[in-house]
Amino acid sequence: MHEKVLPKHSLELLSALGKDPSPLLTGWTLAGGTGLAFHLGHRISDAVNFCRTDDMDVRALHDVLASHGPYETLQEADHTLTVIIKNTKLSFFRVRDPFLFDTLPHRFFTIASIGDIALKKLIAISGRGSRKDFADLYTILQDEPTLEAYFEMLARKYGESRVNTYHILKSLTYFDDAESEPMPQMLVPFDWKECKAFFVREARAIVLP
Structure with missing residues (x-):
């Protein structure tokens, strides 16, 4: 795994949280762009996102985080907590x-598969695709499975009634939001123009039922 995609201070924080007498990270799965970067080592990441499929205790998270020093809460809800601690953006959330x-x-934790991360990236791009989302999905698709294969998996993961594949496909060729953002710090050869051209070609080649 490519741990060096995270800054040293973030890795030290994860190690401290993992070794805590009440280990905070047990039962959590590293997902998102950082999870993918651990797999592929393709870019530097500046945030750490953990998820789980069962209930989470936000109060217990606060208690453990407080023992590791001061932190700022950015977002809190029943099943979501995002903080800044030791210059690291750390998110915990439940997924359905x-x-x-x-x-x-x-x-100290598990890492989501490339396949599950790819499917989540498709959903993210259909909402408001960031430049990081496009760069991540582009890097994934340089190997198997194909984009078409991932489209076939969407209904299996999210259910047919919750997935608008036509909208997702159209979103893959809309780059205005992404282009308002800075480029992520890539660790592999990457060209934004080729990334856009790639998705236009791939989207045109997919025939939905």
């Missing part, structure tokens, strides 16, 4: 949908 693929064990 089970993982399609096995998670991978990694020291």
Whole structure:
């Protein structure tokens, strides 16, 4: 796994949280762009997102975080908590949908599969696709499975009634929101113009039922 995609202070924080007498990270899965970067080592990440499919105790998270020093709460809800602690943006949230693929064990937590991260990236792009989302999905699709195969998996993960594949497909060729954002710090060769051209080609090649 490519741990060095995170800054040293973030890795030290995760290690401290993982070794806590009441280990905070047990039962949590690293997801999102950071989870993908651990797999592929393709870019630097500046945020850490953990998820789980069962209930989470936000109060217990606060108690453990407080023992590691001062922190700022950015967002809090029944099943969501985002904080800044030791210069690291750390998010915890519950997800409704089970993982399609096995998670991978990694020291104090597990990591979501590339397949599950890819499907979540498709959903994210259909909302407001960030430049990071496009860069992540582009990097994933340089290997198998294909974009068309991931489209076939969407209904399995989220249910047919909750997935508008036509809208998702159209979103893959809309880049205005992404282009208002800075480029992520890539660690592999990457060209934004080629990324856009790639998605236009791939989207045109997919025939939905």
